[in-house]
Amino acid sequence: MTPALEISHLRKVYKSGTVAVEDVSLTIQPGDFFGFLGPNGAGKSTTIHCVTGITNPTSGTIKIFGVDAVADYRNARKLVGLSPQEFNVDPFANARNIVDWMGGYFGMRAAERKRRIDMLIERFDLVQHANKPFRELSGGLKRRVILARAMINDPKLLILDEPTAGVDVELRMDLWRYLQELNRDGTTILLTSHYLEEIERLCRNIAIVNKGRIVRNGPKEEFFTEPGGLERAYLAATGKAAEHAAVAAR
Amino acid sequence: MTINWIGLWTMIRREIQRLARVPIQAVIAPLISALLFIFIFGFVVGGRIKNFGTYSYLEFVLPGVVMMNIVNAAFLQATSQIYFQRFQKSIEEILVSPLSYVEMIAGTISIVILRSVFTALGIMLIGMAFGAVHMHSLPEFLFWVILVSMIFGFLGIIVALWAKTFEQLNVLVVFFIQPLSMVGGVFNTVAMLPPWLRWMAYGNPFFYFINGLRHAMIGFNEAPTAIGLTLTLTLAAVLGTIVWRLYAIGWGLRE
Numbered sequence: 001m002t003p004a005l006e007i008s009h010l011r012k013v014y015k016s017g018t019v020a021v022e023d024v025s026l027t028i029q030p031g032d033f034f035g036f037l038g039p040n041g042a043g044k045s046t047t048i049h050c051v052t053g054i055t056n057p058t059s060g061t062i063k064i065f066g067v068d069a070v071a072d073y074r075n076a077r078k079l080v081g082l083s084p085q086e087f088n089v090d091p092f093a094n095a096r097n098i099v100d101w102m103g104g105y106f107g108m109r110a111a112e113r114k115r116r117i118d119m120l121i122e123r124f125d126l127v128q129h130a131n132k133p134f135r136e137l138s139g140g141l142k143r144r145v146i147l148a149r150a151m152i153n154d155p156k157l158l159i160l161d162e163p164t165a166g167v168d169v170e171l172r173m174d175l176w177r178y179l180q181e182l183n184r185d186g187t188t189i190l191l192t193s194h195y196l197e198e199i200e201r202l203c204r205n206i207a208i209v210n211k212g213r214i215v216r217n218g219p220k221e222e223f224f225t226e227p228g229g230l231e232r233a234y235l236a237a238t239g240k241a242a243e244h245a246a247v248a249a250r
Numbered sequence: 251m252t253i254n255w256i257g258l259w260t261m262i263r264r265e266i267q268r269l270a271r272v273p274i275q276a277v278i279a280p281l282i283s284a285l286l287f288i289f290i291f292g293f294v295v296g297g298r299i300k301n302f303g304t305y306s307y308l309e310f311v312l313p314g315v316v317m318m319n320i321v322n323a324a325f326l327q328a329t330s331q332i333y334f335q336r337f338q339k340s341i342e343e344i345l346v347s348p349l350s351y352v353e354m355i356a357g358t359i360s361i362v363i364l365r366s367v368f369t370a371l372g373i374m375l376i377g378m379a380f381g382a383v384h385m386h387s388l389p390e391f392l393f394w395v396i397l398v399s400m401i402f403g404f405l406g407i408i409v410a411l412w413a414k415t416f417e418q419l420n421v422l423v424v425f426f427i428q429p430l431s432m433v434g435g436v437f438n439t440v441a442m443l444p445p446w447l448r449w450m451a452y453g454n455p456f457f458y459f460i461n462g463l464r465h466a467m468i469g470f471n472e473a474p475t476a477i478g479l480t481l482t483l484t485l486a487a488v489l490g491t492i493v494w495r496l497y498a499i500g501w502g503l504r505e
Contacts, residue, residue, distance in 0.1 A: 014505065015505050052345075052346045053345050053346050053504070054342050054345050054346060054504065055500075055504045055505065056499075056500045056504045056505070073348075074251070074348045074349075074350055075348070077346060077347060077348040078348045080346070082346050084342065086339060088338070088339035088340055088342040088343065089338070089340050089343070090268070090335075090338060090340045091338065092268075092271060093267070093268075097264075097267065101260055101264050101343065102343055102347070104256055104257060104259070104260025104263075104264075105254075105257045105260055105261075105343065105344060105347035105348075105349060106257070106347055106348060107254045107255075107256045107257050107348065108256065109256065149343075
């Protein structure tokens with residue numbers, strides 16, 4: 001079966017000389033709910049940026065459902081939806097326009113866009129806020145707009161970079177339910193989060209990245225064979241276990 | 251490969267919506283500036299200057315004023331659109347979408363041309379109020395408006411991709427566009443310059459742009475047509491290729 005995402009020896013060095021991704025290889029199968037964990041600055045977002053075209057990889061290959069994300073970028077991008085960590089929108093535009101423009105960029109016709117926008121605005125409880133400028137929305141509402149935008153093209157691979165950062169419990173639970181629904185319907189999801197319980201609850205496979213390299217990768221169950229579960233495994237993989245044990249012992 | 255027409259149109263309508271939020275900056279400011287130029291240089295001062303052949307000084311000045319505003323509108327549109335999108339990171343919306351590099355550039359340049367044509371029409375309407383508008387050749391007029399808009403649109407994109415601060419956006423305007431357009435024959439013929447200074451006109455690309463538009467409007471020509479056409483087409487082609495290459499390698503976009 002063609003993997004939903006296949007990253008091979010990805011390396012990204014920024015112009016400043018910073019090596020953000022040293023050597024990342026990972027494969028995500030279609031229909032998977034994949035958790036991508038790592039400390040701040042580990043290379044999660046840069047990897048995602050390379051996959052989605054926000055930044056150019058220095059070397060390595062990226063294939064999305066078998067389509068090369070660099071050589072055949074147009075076809076590769078049709079398959080992906082991205083909810084980035086940062087709010088990368090025109091702050092003066094309203095929620096409906098932000099979602100609509102993205103649908104337009106993806107070549108969706110007006111009637112199809114309207115149907116999807118109405119559904120997403122309803123789904124993310126944005127009806128009362130759809131015509132307000134983005135900058136006037138609360139953090140949680142902004143996050144909902146970004147999520148709706150990521151889903152406008154009904155992507156086969158949905159990439160969510162810390163989608164629940166700064167949102168209230170209600171939205172988080174609601175989003176979890178919706179993501180599980182989407183995943184059941186066949187959407188492959190790549191999720192990064194600092195909330196381990198989120199990864200634990202939603203994902204079937206997990207990779208941990210540290211200092212630009214994948215340091216652990218496997219089915220979720222493997223992370224629970226050891227005492228301390230995912231948290232312990234995460235700290236061990238990122239080299240923080242001893243430090244935390246010392247603090248706990250004090 | 252099929253063209254993503256809906257994506258292209260989305261780029262255009264999005265920018266039109268943005269411009270509608272800043273009507274003073276986008277529409278009113280260039281028209282007021284043009285009105286003042288026409289009134290002072292064309293009407294007040296021009297009333298004391300003898301006619302150029304069969305045309306009044308105002309009729310002679312108007313094409314230059316139109317061209318100066320086209321250049322400014324094109325450059326400002328391209329720089330503000332790209333730089334602000336980079337600054338807000340909203341350019342990532344376009345980068346993650348299935349638009350080709352050529353489509354991304356075509357979308358930006360289409361808006362540049364639209365804004366320039368709109369600005370030109372607004373100034374022509376003011377000119378009509380002063381009875382100074384003539385159209386010697388409409389195809390020629392459109393050629394100069396569109397080609398010059400493209401040249402300064404491409405230049406604006408390059409500057410917007412290069413700039414790291416708002417200050418840098420003005421470098422080209424202050425040191426290149428404004429001085430060269432002012433001495434490019436907006437207010438005077440080459441014959442009015444002393445012979446030892448005429449190289450300043452013939453060596454200035456703005457002179458050919460203004461002269462081209464002036465010929466399109468009133469039929470007044472004082473430059474070899476072939477040089478003007480070759481220079482303009484070459485500049486558009488070279489700058490267009492540079493912009494395409496910058497998009498392809500992601501310079502200032504995907505670094």
